[in-house]
Amino acid sequence: MKIGVVGCGQVGSSSAYACVLKGIGTEIILVDKNEKLAVAQAEDISHATPFAKAMPVRAGDYKDLEHAGIVMIAAGVSQKHGETRLDLLKRNAAILEEIIPQVLKAAPEAIFLIASNPVDIMTHMVAAIATKNGHTHGKVIGSGTILDTARFRTLLAQYLNVSSHSVHAHVLGEHGDSEVLNWSGANVSNIPLMEFSNQIQCGITPQIKSRIDSAVRNAAYKIIEGKGATYYGIGAGMARIAKAITDDEHSVLTCCAPIDFEKIGNVTLSLPRIISASGIVKEIHPILNAEEKYSLKNSAMIIKSALNSIGY
Numbered sequence: 001m002k003i004g005v006v007g008c009g010q011v012g013s014s015s016a017y018a019c020v021l022k023g024i025g026t027e028i029i030l031v032d033k034n035e036k037l038a039v040a041q042a043e044d045i046s047h048a049t050p051f052a053k054a055m056p057v058r059a060g061d062y063k064d065l066e067h068a069g070i071v072m073i074a075a076g077v078s079q080k081h082g083e084t085r086l087d088l089l090k091r092n093a094a095i096l097e098e099i100i101p102q103v104l105k106a107a108p109e110a111i112f113l114i115a116s117n118p119v120d121i122m123t124h125m126v127a128a129i130a131t132k133n134g135h136t137h138g139k140v141i142g143s144g145t146i147l148d149t150a151r152f153r154t155l156l157a158q159y160l161n162v163s164s165h166s167v168h169a170h171v172l173g174e175h176g177d178s179e180v181l182n183w184s185g186a187n188v189s190n191i192p193l194m195e196f197s198n199q200i201q202c203g204i205t206p207q208i209k210s211r212i213d214s215a216v217r218n219a220a221y222k223i224i225e226g227k228g229a230t231y232y233g234i235g236a237g238m239a240r241i242a243k244a245i246t247d248d249e250h251s252v253l254t255c256c257a258p259i260d261f262e263k264i265g266n267v268t269l270s271l272p273r274i275i276s277a278s279g280i281v282k283e284i285h286p287i288l289n290a291e292e293k294y295s296l297k298n299s300a301m302i303i304k305s306a307l308n309s310i311g312y
Contacts, residue, residue, distance in 0.1 A: 001025050001026055001068075001069035001070060001245075001246045002025065002026060002027045002028075002029065002065075002067055002068040002069060002070075003016075003019060003024070003025040003027070003028050003029070003068060003069070003070045003071075003072065003242060004028075004029045004030075004031060004064075004065040004068040004070070004071040004072065004103070004107065004110070005028065005029070005030050005031065005071075005072045005074065006031045006032070006071060006072065006073050006074065006075050006099055006103065007031075007032060007072075007073060007074035007075030007076065007115075007116065008030050008031070008032035008034070008037050008038045008041045008059075008074075009032075009037075009074065010229050010231035011074040011115050011116075011229075011231045011234055011235060011238075012030070012032075012041075012072065012074030012075075012115070013030075013041040013044075013045065013231075013235075014231040014232055014234070014235025014236075015072050015074060015115065015234070015235040015238040015239060016028050016030060016041070016045055016057065016072075016235075017045050017048065017235060018235045018236045018238065018239035019238075019239045019242060020045055020048055020049060020052050020053060020055065020057060021048065021052045021053075021239075022052075022053075022239050022243065023052065023053035023055075024239055024242050024243045024246055025055065025070070025242065025246060026055055027055055027056045027057075027058075028042075028045070028055065028056070028057045028058075029058060029059075029060045029064050029065055029068065030042045030045075030057070030058070030059045030060070031059070031060055031061060031062060031064070031065065032059075032075075033075075035059065038059035038060075039059040041059070042057050042058050042059040045057045046058070062102040062103060062105070062106050063106050064106075065103060065106040065107045065110070066106045066107060067107065068106070068107040068110045069107075069109070069110060069111065069245070069246070070110060070111050070112075070113060070242050070245055070246070071103050071107060071110045071111070071112055071113070072112075072113045072114075072115060072238055072242070073096075073099065073100075073103075073112060073113070073114045073115065073116055073122075073126060074115045074116055074238075075095060075096075075099055075116060076092045076095060076096075076116040076117065076122065077091050077092060077095065089118070089121060089306070089309075089310045090310060092116065092122060092125075093125055093310060093312075096116075096122065096125050096126055096129060097125075097129055100112075100126055100129040100130055100133070101129070101133055104130065104133045104134075104135060108134070108135070110139075111139045111140075111141065111245055111279045112126055112130065112135075112139065112140045112141065113141055113142075113143070113238055113241055113242060114126055114140065114141065114142040114143065115142075115143050115234055115238055117175075118175070118176065118306070119142045119143055119144060119175050119256060120142060120144065120174055120175055120176075120256050120268045120269060120270075120303050121268070121303070121306055121307060121310075121312075122142070123140060123141070123142030123144070123256050123257065123258075123268050124258055124267070124268035124303075124307055124312055125312060126140050127140040127257070127258050127268070128312060136279075138257070138278070138279040138280040138281075139278075139279040139280075140257065140258075140279075141241060141255050141256075141257055141273075141275070141279060141280060142175075142255060142256035142257060142268065142270075143175070143234060143237050143238055143241065143255065143256070144175050144254060144255045144256030144257075144269070144270035145170075145171040145172065145173070145174075145175050145179055145254045145255075145256070145270035146237040146240065146241065146253055146254050146255055146270075147175075147230075147233045147234050147237045148171035148175060148179055148216055148219075148254075149169065149170050149171045149254045150164075150233065150236075150237065151171075151215070151216045151219050151233075152169050152170075152171050152181055152212070152216050153167040153168070153169055155212045155215055155216060156169060156186065156188075156193070156212065159202070159208065159212065160188065160196070160197060160200065160202055161200075161202070162188060166188055166189045167186070167187075167188055168186065168187050168188070168190075169181070169182060169183075169185070169186035169187075169193070170182045170185065170254050170272055170286060171216065171254060171270070172254065172269070172270055172271060172286070172292075172296055172299070173269050173270060173295070173296050173299030173300065173303075174269060174270075174299045174300075174302060174303050175256065175270065177217065178295070178298060178299040178302045179216075179217065179270075179299065180292055180295045180296045180299055181212075181213055181216060182286055182288065182292060183209060183292075184287070184288060184289040184292060185286045185287055185288070240253065241253060241255060241275060244275040244276070245275060245276070245277055245279070246277070247277075248276050248277035249275065249276065250274055250275070250276045250281065251274070251275055252272045252273065252274055252275075252284060253272070253273060253275050254270050254271065254272050254273070255270060255273050255275065255280070256268050256269055256270040257273065257280055257283070259271070259283060261300050262297060262300070264297070264300050264301060264304050265304065267300050267303050267304045267307065268303065268307075269296075269299065269300050269303055271283045271284060271285065271286075272284040272286060
């Protein structure tokens with residue numbers, strides 16, 4: 001399956017690189033407004049193919065996305081000094097309104113994977129623009145909290161001294177400050193988290209919960225302070241979603257997409273979703289305790305308010 005990447009900065013290039021290393025797709029096409037950047041990234045990534053999967057990696061234009069099964073969107077502008085979040089959203093909306101129709105013209109059946117931030121808002125915009133252009137429901141998927149979920153599982157695994165592959169837990173709602181860690185549903189190899197922690201005499205106290213919650217919620221701020229941006233983790237997350245599509249896995253991943261959520265209306269937020277070759281098959285509603293239910297609804301309302309502020 002051909003994979004296109006629109007936006008060849010750190011996130012877009014990391015996503016492409018992760019796909020090459022994991023052997024996902026049959027060809028990678030990089031598209032960027034800065035043609036020299038796309039060419040340079042494609043050449044650099046292609047030099048890694050002898051050590052990974054031998055596949056073509058090249059720069060191109062929108063027309064080169066023809067027959068692409070997946071198109072990753074990592075385009076967007078950063079916030080200027082003194083610029084409001086609303087102004088930033090409006091500028092990024094204008095960029096998406098220019099990009100998405102061109103992608104659909106070349107690859108009308110492609111599944112969109114969105115990494116541009118704020119990802120919940122950007123995914124909602126792409127879905128709305130794509131729908132206006134006749135795109136099928138369920139074929140716009142945002143990375144959402146896939147990275148936050150990975151951070152949650154990693155930190156739990158480190159605390160319990162087990163493999164992160166054995167930890168199952170989700171972060172729901174906004175990819176941002178209001179995200180919800182689903183502690184009540186977490187388990188280790190099908191054993192409820194609290195029971196597992198008691199058995200290995202490594203209790204999950206309120207202090208431990210608070211420490212892990214803060215580390216998950218503030219991970220991006222810490223990384224950005226140290227090196228300016230986050231990109232490896234989300235690049236791997238984008239590749240993971242792409243693999244679920246290319247291999248028709250029907251995997252359950254925490255991604256964001258539009259949903260008619262409770263009484264809030266149409267809003268884009270992260271829930272566990274079954275991902276296959278056709279895109280989103282179904283969203284899953286985890287069992288939450290009362291506090292988590294309240295927090296998730298609050299998170300949805302925050303996203304909805306942001307969407308309303310820009311006319312979406």
